[in-house]
Each structure stands twice: as C-alpha cells, then as structure tokens.
Amino acid sequence: MPGLLLPSIPLFLLPSIHKFSKTGNNKRNAENDGDLPMRQWLKNRRIKEDIQHKEWEKSLIKSKDFKKIFYYNKKTNVRFGLTFMATLIDENIIQDGILPNLLEEEFREIEDIKQLVPVADVQICDDPSLIEQKLLNGYVMLTIETELKHFGFIAAQKEIVRGLSQPEVEFSVIGPKEAFVESMGQNLNLIRKRLPVKELIIEEFTLGSLSKTSVAMLYMEDITNEDNVNTVRQRLTNVKFDAITDSSYIVQLISDNSNSPFPQLLDTERPDRVAGILAEGKVAIVVDGSPHVLITPTTLVEFFSSFEDYFLNWILSSFFRLIRLFAVAFSILITPIYVATLSYHYELIPKDLLSTLITSRREIPLPPILEALFLELTIELLREAGARLPTKVGQTIGIVGGIVIGTASVEAGLTSNVLLIIVALAALASFTTPVYRMGNTIRLLRFPFLFFAELWGLLGIVFCFCLLLTHLIRLTSLGRPFLEPLYPPRVMDMKDALIRLPFEKQSKRPIFLRTKNPTRFSKKKAKEKKDIDE
Amino acid sequence: MKKLILFCLVLLLSGCVDKEILDDINIEVGVGYDLAEDSKDKYRGTVLFQEFQPDKTVINRTFSGSGKLRQDLLLEVTKQSSEPVVTGGLKLAVFGPELAKKGIYDLVDSFQRDASIGARVFVATSEGKALDMLNGEYGTRGNSTYIYNLIRHNIEHRDIPQTNLHILANDYYQDGKDPFLPRLKKTAEDRVEVVGISLFSRDKEVGILPVKDMFFFKLLVDKYSEGNFDVKLKKGDLAAVKSLRSKHKIKITDNHASISINIEGIIREYTGDKLASEVVDTVQKNLEKKVEKESLRLLRQFQELGIDPVGFGQLKKAQHRNFDFKKWKDDYKTLGFDVKCNVTIEETGVIE
Numbered sequence: 004m005p006g007l008l009l010p011s012i013p014l015f016l017l018p019s020i021h022k023f024s025k026t027g028n029n030k031r032n033a034e035n036d037g038d039l040p041m042r043q044w045l046k047n048r049r050i051k052e053d054i055q056h057k058e059w060e061k062s063l064i065k066s067k068d069f070k071k072i073f074y075y076n077k078k079t080n081v082r083f084g085l086t087f088m089a090t091l092i093d094e095n096i097i098q099d100g101i102l103p104n105l106l107e108e109e110f111r112e113i114e115d116i117k118q119l120v121p122v123a124d125v126q127i128c129d130d131p132s133l134i135e136q137k138l139l140n141g142y143v144m145l146t147i148e149t150e151l152k153h154f155g156f157i158a159a160q161k162e163i164v165r166g167l168s169q170p171e172v173e174f175s176v177i178g179p180k181e182a183f184v185e186s187m188g189q190n191l192n193l194i195r196k197r198l199p200v201k202e203l204i205i206e207e208f209t210l211g212s213l214s215k216t217s218v219a220m221l222y223m224e225d226i227t228n229e230d231n232v233n234t235v236r237q238r239l240t241n242v243k244f245d246a247i248t249d250s251s252y253i254v255q256l257i258s259d260n261s262n263s264p265f266p267q268l269l270d271t272e273r274p275d276r277v278a279g280i281l282a283e284g285k286v287a288i289v290v291d292g293s294p295h296v297l298i299t300p301t302t303l304v305e306f307f308s309s310f311e312d313y314f315l316n317w318i319l320s321s322f323f324r325l326i327r328l329f330a331v332a333f334s335i336l337i338t339p340i341y342v343a344t345l346s347y348h349y350e351l352i353p354k355d356l357l358s359t360l361i362t363s364r365r366e367i368p369l370p371p372i373l374e375a376l377f378l379e380l381t382i383e384l385l386r387e388a389g390a391r392l393p394t395k396v397g398q399t400i401g402i403v404g405g406i407v408i409g410t411a412s413v414e415a416g417l418t419s420n421v422l423l424i425i426v427a428l429a430a431l432a433s434f435t436t437p438v439y440r441m442g443n444t445i446r447l448l449r450f451p452f453l454f455f456a457e458l459w460g461l462l463g464i465v466f467c468f469c470l471l472l473t474h475l476i477r478l479t480s481l482g483r484p485f486l487e488p489l490y491p492p493r494v495m496d497m498k499d500a501l502i503r504l505p506f507e508k509q510s511k512r513p514i515f516l517r518t519k520n521p522t523r524f525s526k527k528k529a530k531e532k533k534d535i536d537e
Numbered sequence: 538m539k540k541l542i543l544f545c546l547v548l549l550l551s552g553c554v555d556k557e558i559l560d561d562i563n564i565e566v567g568v569g570y571d572l573a574e575d576s577k578d579k580y581r582g583t584v585l586f587q588e589f590q591p592d593k594t595v596i597n598r599t600f601s602g603s604g605k606l607r608q609d610l611l612l613e614v615t616k617q618s619s620e621p622v623v624t625g626g627l628k629l630a631v632f633g634p635e636l637a638k639k640g641i642y643d644l645v646d647s648f649q650r651d652a653s654i655g656a657r658v659f660v661a662t663s664e665g666k667a668l669d670m671l672n673g674e675y676g677t678r679g680n681s682t683y684i685y686n687l688i689r690h691n692i693e694h695r696d697i698p699q700t701n702l703h704i705l706a707n708d709y710y711q712d713g714k715d716p717f718l719p720r721l722k723k724t725a726e727d728r729v730e731v732v733g734i735s736l737f738s739r740d741k742e743v744g745i746l747p748v749k750d751m752f753f754f755k756l757l758v759d760k761y762s763e764g765n766f767d768v769k770l771k772k773g774d775l776a777a778v779k780s781l782r783s784k785h786k787i788k789i790t791d792n793h794a795s796i797s798i799n800i801e802g803i804i805r806e807y808t809g810d811k812l813a814s815e816v817v818d819t820v821q822k823n824l825e826k827k828v829e830k831e832s833l834r835l836l837r838q839f840q841e842l843g844i845d846p847v848g849f850g851q852l853k854k855a856q857h858r859n860f861d862f863k864k865w866k867d868d869y870k871t872l873g874f875d876v877k878c879n880v881t882i883e884e885t886g887v888i889e
Contacts, residue, residue, distance in 0.1 A: 104675070345559045350625030350653050352559070354566075364560040371558060456552035456667060494615045 006281045059135045063088075074102070077108045082148045083110070083162070087159070091141040096122065096159040101143065113153045116145060124158035139215070164189055170272045172439050175311035186293035187217055190274070194221065194296075195492045197278035202226070208239050211247040217291040218253065222275075228517045231300060235286050236482050250293040259479045264447055266440040267480040269298040271304055276310040284518035286481075300481035300516065304489070306501040307331065309437035312503050321502035328501060330432035335448050337429050338375050339456035339464050341422060345371040347460030363419040372457040374418050378426040379449065381408055386430075386446075487515045563618045564626035567681035568610075569667030570644055571633035573603050580612035580636060580644075583668045584622070585629075587679045595679040599671055607647040625653035628685045630660045630702075630828065631721070633667040634742075642709060642740035649706055656703035659688045662742065664722040674727050684729055688719055691731055696751035698734075698759035709740060712862045713810040713850020717758075719743060736757040738844045746835075753831040756798050757847050760784050764802070768824045774809035776820045777880070789853050796836075798828060804885045812885050814836045821880040828878040836874045845869060 022151040063069045068090040075082050083105065085097065104110075113127055126142075129152050134472030138144060147153075170182035183190045191205060200226040210218050212418030216312060222232050238257040247253065250270060271277060272294055277287050280298050286309040288297040298305075307327045313375045313399035336525075344351055345360070352360060367374060385404035389397045409427065429449070436442040448471070478485035488496035496513050498504040510526040512518045568586035574581075581603040588596040602613025615622050628766035632641050648654050648747065661684075663670045675683035691697040697719045715737055722732040734746040734754060746754055752766055764781030782801040787794045804812065804820060839846060850869065854860040 346556050347554065347760075349557055349559050349562065349564060349623065349653070354626070354628065354685075357564070358589045358593065358595065358678075361560055362591055362593065365591065367560070367588070456545075459554055462554075506552060 008435075022113060027442055047060045059131070061514075063135070063138070074106060077106055078109045079111050081110055084146045084148075086144040086146065088141070090357065091139065092143055092159040093161040096157075097143060101157055101159070105145075105278075109481060113147055113150050113155045115147065116155045116157070120157055122157050122159070126156040129153050136215075160525065161187075162186065167193075173271060173273050173276070173310065173437060175273075175314065176237060177185070177314040178311060179273070181274055181276050183296055184295040185292050185294055187289055190289050190294075190296065191219060191221075193198070193274035194277050194281070194289070197274060197279060200222075203281065206236065209240065210242050210244070210253075212243075212245045214248060216247040218247075219289040221281060221287040221289065223281055225283065226282070226512070226518050226520050227286060228284065228338040228493065228519065231286055231481055231483075231516070235288065235299065239288070247290065248292060250288065250290040250295045250297050253288060253290055254297060259481065260477075263474065263478055264444045265475070265478060266302070266306070266444065266487070267299075267301070267478065267485065268438060269301040269438060270295040271298060271310070271438075272296070273310055279310065279313065282523070284512050284520075297384075300483040301485075302480065302483075302515070303475065303485055306438045306441040308503070309434060311437075312476060317503050317505040321504075324502060327435050327437070330435040331445060333433035334429045334445055335466065337425050338379060338422075338449060339452040339467075340461070341425055342371045342375050342453060343456040343464055346457065360419075360421060363421045366416040367419055371422075374422055375453060376430050377427070378409075378412070378418050378422060379453070381412070382426055382430045383446065415510040441468060485514050556784060557621075557623055558627060561620055562623045563620045565614075565622055565624050566626050566679065567629040567631070567671055567684070567750060568627065569631040569633070569634050569671045570641075571666050571668055572635040579603055579605055579667065582607070582614075583671050584610065585671045585681055586618075588776065589679065590687060595682075597671075597674065597680045601668065601676075602796050604745060607644055613692045623653070624651055625655075627658050628652050628681045629688075630658060631663045631667040632718075633663055634665070636739075637662045637718075637742035640740045645702070645705060645709070645740070648702055654702075655676070658702040659685055659700070660702055660705050660718055661676055661688065662718050662720045662775055664720060664732055670721065670723045672728065673729065675729055676727075685722065685817070687721075687729060687731070690697075691719070694763045695765065696748075696755050697731060698755045708846075708848075711848075711851050713845060713849035713852075713854050713865065715739070715844040715846050717746075717846045736839070736842065736844055738842070743844060744838075744842050750831065750835060752829060753835055754846075755834065755869075756785060756800075756828060757796070757832055759844065761800075766802075766824070768794045770809065770816070770819060770823060772809065774807065776808075776812075776816075777806035778820070778824065779805035787847070787849070787852055789856065792871065793851055793875070794875045795875050795877065796799070796832070797879070798832070800824070800828070800878065800880045801883055802880070803883050807885075817882050817885060821882055825878040828880075829876045831877040832878075833874060834871050837878070840872065843870070864874050 041473070060069075060071075066088070069086075069087050070089050071084060071086045073082055073084045082215045085101070087097070100122055101120050102162065104121070105116070108119050109115075110119060112518060116127070117125055121240065128139075131154075134144060134154065137156050142156040143159045145155035145157060164186045165184045167184060169180045169183050173182075181193060185195065195203060195205075200223075204224050206220045208218045208220070210216050216458070219411070220235055220239065235257075238278055239253075242256050244252065244256060247256075252477055254266060254268045254270065255261055260267065268288075274296075277296050285301070286299050288299065290297070308324060309327075312324060315323070317327070349357075364371075369377065379406070385400065385408075388400050388404070392400060405427070409423050413423055433442055433445045436445060451470075452467050455467040457463070459466065476484075476490055477488050484491055487493055488500050493514050494510060496515060498508055499513070507526070507529060510523055512521050512523055514521075542547060563586050566587050569583040569585070571581045571583075573579040581601060583599050583601045586598045586600070588598050590596060591758070600614040600617045602610045602617075604610050604613065611624075612621060613731050627648070630645075632644070643662065648658065671680060671683075671730045672848050673680060687841055688697065688700075692699055698717070700717070700719060705716050705718065710716050717737060718735045719731055720733045725730050729747070734747055735742045736744040736746060752764070754766070755761065761781045761783040764783065766778050766781060768776045768778060770776060779798055779802060783798060783800045785796060785798045788797075804817065809816065836847070845851075849872065850862070853865065854862070
C-alpha cells in the first residue's frame, strides 16, 4: 500500500528534521569546521527533502515564466531564493521593494522579512501544499537554505485593470455613470463605497477546479434573510465546474431551473443598483473577471424595471414601466396575432381595416405564417449580424437592413407593408427591456407563439400563453416565487413592481424576501414635522 | 412521454381547424332576399361582395341565386365565385317587401345559427327589390359600408330606434313584444334613404310607419341621446329643438298603461322675431302637446294592428306572476293609455 506508506515517511521525518535544521542553524560554524560524516548525512537528507519539494515544481518548471533565483545576503551571507511566476507578478515590487532590503539589511531567518520587506501582504507558513496556489496567485515565495520548512510569501500581483467606464447596457442619462469592471477588488470597492457600514458582509469562495475564480457573496447582516444567504452559500460551494470565466456561468449553474429560457438571476453593471438591492435585503454575487454582478432572489417584474426609474419622479417612472410592460406584450404577441387573425379570424378585423389589409396582401404569394417568419428571421439576422460586426459596420448594416431589405421585400411582393410595420415595431418594442438577458428571452418567445398561432389561431395563442404562464408560475428564484407579486399576489409588494410609488410609501422592504428587518425607515418619523415647518 | 403525446396532439389537432386566409376568401358583406317570381315558397337571394382595388377603391360585386334555404343560396353563389365564400363579414341584411309580408324569420334564424355572423348585423326592409338596392353604387367605400353607416348614424343621432340582429331575435322570441325594422328605399343609382319603420307582427310585416311618425315612435320604444325636432308655433314660426335627450317610463296596471316621457333639449333655430321666455314656454307646451297627441295616436294604431312594438305585454309579464299570455292578447285590445310628456328647454343658444 504505497499510498499509506508514502505519507508516513514525511510524518516520521518531519519533526526530526525540523528540530535538526533549527539546531543546525545555530551550530553553523561548527559544521563548517569539518564534521564530515555529519555534513554528509545532512546533505543526503537535504537532497531527499529537495526531491519532495520538487513535486510541485515538476510541472511548473515546464512553464517559461516560472522563475527561481538565488541570492546571497551581503551581511549574513545567507543564501535565499525567490520563486515566482514572472507573468503574474509585478517585477517592480521585487526590484524596489523586496530585493534591496533582503540583500542589504541584516537578514538571518524568514521571520525577518516582516521587518525588512515593505509590502502589506507578507505571510509565513510551513505548509508545502499551499505553495502552488500562492505562486499562481501572484505571490513571490521566499526560501532560505537554512529554513527548509518555512516559506515566506510576499504579495506582488500585477494588476492589469481596465479603467472605470460608463455603463453600456444599462446606461442612464440621469444618475451615476460608473460601471463595474473585470476586477473583483475594484468592483467590491465600488459597492462598499456606497454602503460604508459594518453590516455589509463579503464572503469569498473559490470556484472552478481550473480557473480558481474568486466569487464573493454580499449581503447585509441584519437585513438579509438567513435562508437566502445559506442557499446561495450552499449553491456556490456545490458548483462543480472546471473553468468559470464569467458571472453568466454562475447564473446557469446555480439557478433553480436551468431549462428555463428566463434568467432567474438579475445581472447588472451598475454599482448603484447593487447597493440599492443590498439595502432591500437581496444577495449580490460578484465574480472575479466579470463586469456583471448578479442579484438574487429576483422577480419577473424586476427585469422590466430600470434603475433609472428610481431617479425619476414616481409618476414618470410608473408610466415608463407600464410602457415597457406594454412593449413586451406587444413585442411577443403582435406578429402571432397578425398571423392568427389573417389565417383564421377575418371576422375580427374591423371593416375599415379590411381594405388596408386585403390590398396590402393581394399580391403576396406566401401565406401569413411564412410571410411573418420571413420578416422575423430577417430582423433576427440583422440583430445577430449587428451584434457581431464592429460598431461602425454594424450601424451601416442596421440602416441597410432595416430600410433596404424591408422596402425591397415589400416591393418584390414577398411581404405586406402592414406586416413590415408590425415586425419593425415589435423589434423596436423588444429593445425597451432594460435587462439585455430578458430582451433575448423575449426575442425567443415570439417563435413558439407564432407556431401556435399558425396551428390554432387565437386559440393557439391562448394555449401558448397558458403554457408560458404555467412555466412562470412554477419558476422560482432561490426558492422564492418568480412571478411575485403578481402570483402569489402580494399587494404590499405592488408598490415597486408594475408601478413605482413615491419613496415615502416605500417604508417596507419587499415581503417576499422575508427580511430580518422589514422596515427601511420609520414612516412616522419621516412624517413628523420639523420645528421650522410649523 | 406525456410531453411527446401532447406535442403530437398539438400537431394532429391542427388539422381540425379550417384555415381562412384573408386574401383567399370572398367575404360576404351584405345580403338581400326577395320572393322569387316563379314559385311562391322560393326566394331569390343576392349576395354582395367587396373587391378592394390597389388604388383603395372598392368594387361592389353581387351574385344571385335562389332556393328554399339560405344554404341553397350560398351553394349557388359558391358556384359563381372564384374563392370560397365566407359569411363572417356580414354587416347588412335587406328583405324585399313581398318577403317581409310573407315572413322573414326562417332566414333570420339562419343568421342566428351561423356562429361567424355577429349579433350587430343590421337587418332592414326595402321598398322595392332588395336586389336593386344592393346593386347600386353608393359612396366610395362599398355599398354595405354605406348603408351600414347610414343606419348607424341615424340610430345614434336621428329617429331610427336601436335595432340589430340581436334585438330583432330578442323581440321575436319574446312574448308580448313585436319586432320592427328600419325601411330603406333606393331613390337613385347612388342614393338610399330611410323611408320609415316596418312594423311586424311576429315575423310578418303588417304596417309601415312613415318618416313623420318616427320621432314619436322612437320616444316610445327607445331613448334619445341626440335628437332633433321642429316645433310649429302659432304665427307660423318654427323652432328647432336640438340635442334632445329623452327617457320614457311606463307604468302598467290591470287595464291601463300610463307612459311618461321626459325630454330635455335646447333651441337651436327660431324663425320668429325674439326668443322671449314666453316663446320658450310655448315651445315647451306645444312640444308636450304634440308628443302626447301623436304618441297616443300611434299607440291606438298599434292596438288596431294587433301589434305591440313598445312591449307592454313583456313589461306586464315581468311584473306579474302567473302571467297568462293568451288572456293578454285580448286584454291588449282594450288596454287604455295615457301619455304624459314633460319638456325642458335648457338653453336657447348664446344670443339672448
């Protein structure tokens, strides 16, 4: 049983060598005098020890950026080595901060680096299993010949960070213009700056067997429901995946129903939005390397609320939210209704509209469904092409596609101009969704509706709507109902759902979050008149 | 497995639905029925279609056929039409004079049974053949739209009481009420006008109400929201009362019905010198008197004809337990009436 034997050797050796190296350090001069057998014995031991060390080195040494350099201290003549990955560390830190001190000052043992090295993050440990991870996280490892069981780690990460820029997906004219970047440290800074209280807890996880991505879970200690926090923690620790390169991976890995076209975690690139929802009692997940922070638990209506709604007067923002909801319904349903009505329900068409529809369709060789599919696919192609092409070419394609292809297909008699207007409007309406991820879902939803409209007419649309509703009712986000406050009906939560009531009316946190402290502020105190008002 | 079955059902069941693509069908928008000339129990039907031209004009196209059932007509028409004929767009049904006297309900019943025909189809009778009526060239939006709009705005603003297929069927099936229909006449190749109201007993036309009585008729059976009436004054002066709103209330006791009619309106035109408040009072009084007199005359006329378009029987039935309709038929003949009218002139325009 080699597996059992192998660990037993270091276990047996460890204490003895440890002791010996300590004494050896003290009797250094005596050894030099020439106790030959003793030295030979020590050397043999050292070689064995070296081989053990080399286990982690074996694969690292194949990489070109693995560096191991030895130096001698000028005063004590101690030989020490620096091991690091050249691509991960900032060489300036070694040159200016570490080496001059280690070479010039009196440096005898590892403990001394805490005095000598002017770097904040300096660690000393004796667990060789940490070496690999530390090296790959951008630490410089310091070893001294005389202290083989101790290693010093000095942080010298090279940070290549994109500067803060304006939010691109969730741009708002009013309000802050900062957006998250790819570095987690920077992102956490943006959030903490907005919530400078001790209750904001940041828990960190390392996920991905290869990518070792840092993932942080943020919540407010006295507000957020313990169950929600535990669920997120459990789901995150249970993630089994090798490389997590973006928060979108986490969305798919930890969502309640991964077969649903609906995103069950809201992603945002606005730090103000994250601060806002943390105060409401939700949980945020920050993933290193991703400029999108996840928000959970969330509801369907939240996907149709833009954070700009909170910057505008409540009447305006309520109106815009309703417009957005209408736009979604319009975008999903209008083409299927066109197909259903024209194929099955001519009775429903008002007599004044009849002439318009019939004259526009008179020369069209395709049945309404093919006509609609043709145009819908054209629009989808334009969108895909527009998204893949460089910005400037993309704009041209948009104009060329929209005007030229549309007009040409009408003139060629492939589609009716009424449908062209309808499809263009539907495409426009689908862009009003503030969350891009939901916009994609809406794009997709149109097609099953079209399919059923072709099969059964309006009955099919109703049937498909029932399917959609069933799916939505069954959907949960972190175990909380996704359709709340519409179903289950929660009148209290309606204050910030389809419409947004003024802030005075928002004194309670959302019910469905079951927060520990459901009150945001005391309504009574807010209403109290100050002396000066009287 | 369940989902697979469901999916198969979705696909298979789609075969059960008939497709009627808008531009591949011929939508019947108007229909006219006349009695056939040769045999007495057959009728001749005319179906009106609209053909939309690319320059937005409408061509009226009519097909005729004869038969005993409405289905026969559809069969005949389908033989002549290039596309399948569908009935869901029907807006107007016109019955010729002989047919109206003979009874229309067999045909109206077929409209009722056809689920694709709406309840708000206008049914009318015609003076002259229905075929000729549908064959004209009225307006630019098609004959059926023209006549439909003609009837509709006359209901909304003028003297035709509310009527449509639903009300017709309701009146027909209800004991103690008789239906009535607007009566139209083609006066020129491009002109149609309302010439009165056809009064029915069950489904047979028994009388025609001339245009001059339509105002009083509507006061009795319907309410005005925007009416018009000219009141004659003594010295030959005329006052036009506009924006009439009316309501009627009927109280029915054992052998007597008292009707109170309430009219509100404004004077828009006056041909005399000065519209003093005494004149306004006279207008009110004259109008009251006229309404009371004419209404009473109409009610008597109905009584003589043995019809009940106002629906006294139905009213009485609603108020009395164990209502005996057979007895009511006799009672109606001796029913006494009194009409009380109250007119309020609210304003007389901006010039005093």
